[in-house]
Amino acid sequence: MRQLERRRASLSAGLKIGDRRGCCRTLEEEEVHIPFAQDSLVKQWSSMQNVTDGNQEKSEMPVQRNKYFLNINVGGTLFHIACKVAARYPVTRLGKLAIYTDPTKKLRLCDDYSVQKNEYFFDRDPSIFHYIFHFYRSGVLWIMDEMCPSNFVEEIEYWGIHLKYSQRCCRILFEEKQDELSENLKIQKELEAELEPLESAEQFEGKCLGQFRKMIWNLIENPYSSVPAKIIAVMSSFFVLISIVGMTLSTVEEMKHKTGKKWMELLEMICAIFFTSEYLMRLISSSSFKKFLRAALNAVDLVAILPFYIQILFENLDEGDTLYHEELHQMENVSKLGKVLKLIKLMRIFRILKLARHSTGLRAFGFTMRQCYQQVCCLLLFIAMGVFTFSALMHSVEHDVPGTNFTSIPYAWWWAAVSLSTVGYGDTVPDTVLGRMVAFGCISFGIILNGMPISILYNKFSDYYAKLKAHENETSLSLKLSRRLRIKERVLRKLSECCRADPRCHH
Numbered sequence: 001m002r003q004l005e006r007r008r009a010s011l012s013a014g015l016k017i018g019d020r021r022g023c024c025r026t027l028e029e030e031e032v033h034i035p036f037a038q039d040s041l042v043k044q045w046s047s048m049q050n051v052t053d054g055n056q057e058k059s060e061m062p063v064q065r066n067k068y069f070l071n072i073n074v075g076g077t078l079f080h081i082a083c084k085v086a087a088r089y090p091v092t093r094l095g096k097l098a099i100y101t102d103p104t105k106k107l108r109l110c111d112d113y114s115v116q117k118n119e120y121f122f123d124r125d126p127s128i129f130h131y132i133f134h135f136y137r138s139g140v141l142w143i144m145d146e147m148c149p150s151n152f153v154e155e156i157e158y159w160g161i162h163l164k165y166s167q168r169c170c171r172i173l174f175e176e177k178q179d180e181l182s183e184n185l186k187i188q189k190e191l192e193a194e195l196e197p198l199e200s201a202e203q204f205e206g207k208c209l210g211q212f213r214k215m216i217w218n219l220i221e222n223p224y225s226s227v228p229a230k231i232i233a234v235m236s237s238f239f240v241l242i243s244i245v246g247m248t249l250s251t252v253e254e255m256k257h258k259t260g261k262k263w264m265e266l267l268e269m270i271c272a273i274f275f276t277s278e279y280l281m282r283l284i285s286s287s288s289f290k291k292f293l294r295a296a297l298n299a300v301d302l303v304a305i306l307p308f309y310i311q312i313l314f315e316n317l318d319e320g321d322t323l324y325h326e327e328l329h330q331m332e333n334v335s336k337l338g339k340v341l342k343l344i345k346l347m348r349i350f351r352i353l354k355l356a357r358h359s360t361g362l363r364a365f366g367f368t369m370r371q372c373y374q375q376v377c378c379l380l381l382f383i384a385m386g387v388f389t390f391s392a393l394m395h396s397v398e399h400d401v402p403g404t405n406f407t408s409i410p411y412a413w414w415w416a417a418v419s420l421s422t423v424g425y426g427d428t429v430p431d432t433v434l435g436r437m438v439a440f441g442c443i444s445f446g447i448i449l450n451g452m453p454i455s456i457l458y459n460k461f462s463d464y465y466a467k468l469k470a471h472e473n474e475t476s477l478s479l480k481l482s483r484r485l486r487i488k489e490r491v492l493r494k495l496s497e498c499c500r501a502d503p504r505c506h507h
Contacts, residue, residue, distance in 0.1 A: 070098060071119040077126035078119070085136050092160035094136065128155045141166040149178040187371065191467050207287065217285035220278065223358070224475065233358050236278060240354045243271040247348050272308035275351075279305060297357050304351040307344045314341045360472060364465035371464075372457055379453050383420060386449065390442040391416040397434040404431065420446035 070086060072079040072094070086098035093109055097120065100106050107113055112121035122129075128147070132155070135141045143152070143166050152174075156163065163171060207213070218225040223233035246267040249255050255264060279301045286292040293299075356362040369376065391412035398406040405428045406412045415428045419442045430436050 073119045073121045074124050074129040075126040079133050081136055125155060132159050143170040143174045149181055213285045216281050220281050237355060237358050239271050239274050240351050243351050272305055275305045300353045304354055307347045310344050311341060360468050364461060364468050367464050368461040372460060375453050375456055382449055386420050386445055387413055387416040393438045394435060397432055398430055401431050419443050422446050
């Protein structure tokens, strides 16, 4: 007669027809096996507060204690794990809980313990613990795509499980997602620091002339704080543009006569006075002199005003030399000073960088260049390789042609650079068939090379610009709301003072 077999504890989709391993188990296997149907048993948690409540305990069913199982309550969800299964991984938290015999050590591993129900309570995420529970049953740590990488890593570190127990394919995808998330968080912090000023209003409390310096700081560094601060920001950009226009017009031949030169010098003096006062106000309102000097935008402000004062100094030296020294070598020194003076005047072009203080687009462009410096360096390296390669090829096939411009490889550098950039001035062209084939290869390589980084740089620039603009709008909106609240508080305070002063309000 056929021997009756024990029925399965729960149905499983993974059971194959004819597979009797799930039905026939020994006593040891049955002791270890826990059906998936018990994974989601949700029960109300009660700690040791009902120990002395005898009447309630009598009414409830008696709890069956089993020393071979661990009753784990994770965030209100009950799990049963065999001690033998947990003891396979003695380094993990549940492995230690199964191995330890000292109750004090066990209590250190959990958040709470119920004496009546013999349950160890852990205040952790039960949804992630399902994967931990599956790991103890199967020995494989499964990772789902929808889980937050930082939260999952925190949970498995708490339970003492290493990521090496997961499948290699899952681990590679998870690490890539984790690196991408870390990179995004890093960029987000740098973007927020890009808009945040070096100082804060709280740093002036308790310092010398703190209230006065705070007021100046809000006028110069915080254009959303008040209407005068916005006016100063607009004036700063306006003077930068006027200065650049004046420097451009000073090179026009019609403006070099006496009257035009006088007006240009007057305009330069007015702009220099404004930039100097702006720089001194920033210096006064700074809480740290070293931090002020290390700031890049403050260095740009200093470069914007130095040419004016250096020009005055050199002009005075020029006049002194011409009045008191008539020797030839002194006149040569004067001409050298004139060349240096022209170079110093050219430094005024850096004033346009002052617009980066009030332009989100320029900040986004500079931030993009800093974040993509590796791609930019690779692009410059490829350009240099192409210039050297195609200039050498062009010289080798064109140097024997009479009247050729490719007399040496350095002379062919300009042609290779122009061809790689697909500009093609046409001032130097090859004459032979082989030379034209080399030129076609150079132009083709330039088209491919120019198309590679454009999409990367543009996508990152648009992304950074959108984030900077959103952060700037949030900051301005919060400042507007705070100003409205302050206005409401003032109105309410004035009304309360008027009501107190008017005796009719008390009747």
